C-alpha cells in the first residue's frame with residue numbers, strides 16, 4: 075500500500091535550474107569561458123561541488139581545493155540572492171494541488187533533494203507546511219544515484235521504502251529511487267526516464283488513482 079510520496083525539488087516542484095544556470099554562467103564568464111544550456115542540463119540533480127568540478131573540466135581550468143570552495147560559495151551567493159526573490163507563481167503546475175490531495179488522503183510527504191537550499195525555497199513559496207519531512211543536501215553524504223536521500227526520507231516518515239513513491243526529473247534520481255526499492259514516477263520524457271514505473275510531464279497530470287495503481291504495478 076502506498077503510504078508516502080517523496081519529491082525531488084528542482085524540476086518537480088519548482089524550476090530552479092534556470093537560476094542555477096544564470097549563476098554558473100556568471101561564474102564561467104568570470105573564469106573566462108562559456109557555459110551552455112546543454113551543459114546546464116547535465117547538472118540537474120548533481121551536487122554543487124560535483125557541478126563545479128564538471129564546469130571547471132569543461133572550461134579546461136584547474137583550481138585548488140581552497141579556490142574551488144571559494145568559487146562554489148560565490149556561485150551560491152548569487153543563486154541564493156535569486157531564490158530569495160522567487161514568487162509562489164513559480165511553483166510548477168499542479169505541484170501544490172497534488173501535495174494537498176495526497177495529504178488529505180492520509181499519504182505522508184517528504185522532500186528528497188540534492189540542494190542545500192531547499193528550505194529557503196520551500197519557506198519562500200509557502201510550501202513547507204505541505205511536507206512532513208525535508209531531507210536534502212545538508213543531510214546526506216552520497217549523491218543520487220545512491221538511494222541515501224530517499225531512504226532517509228522514508229526513515230523520517232517511518233514508512234517502509236516499498237510503500238514509497240518517488241517523483242523525480244533526473245535519470246540519476248530515478249535510479250536512486252529504484253536502488254532504494256521504491257516506486258518512481260518520472261517527470262519529463264519517457265525516452266530519457268525509461269527506468270521509471272510511470273512517466274508524466276508534470277504533477278498537473280498526476281491523480282490519486284494513478285498513484286494508488288502503482289501499488290500493484
Ligand code: B16
Pocket residue numbers: 082083084085091094117118119120121122125150186187188189190191192211
Ligand atoms: P544547491 P534537486 C539539485 O536539486 C539541482 O538539480 C542541481 O542543479 C543542484 O546543483 C543541486 O540541487 C544542488 O543545489 O547548490 O542549492 O545545494 O533536483 O536534487 O532538487
Ligand code: MG
Pocket residue numbers: 082083084085086118119242243244247
Ligand atoms: Mg531534480
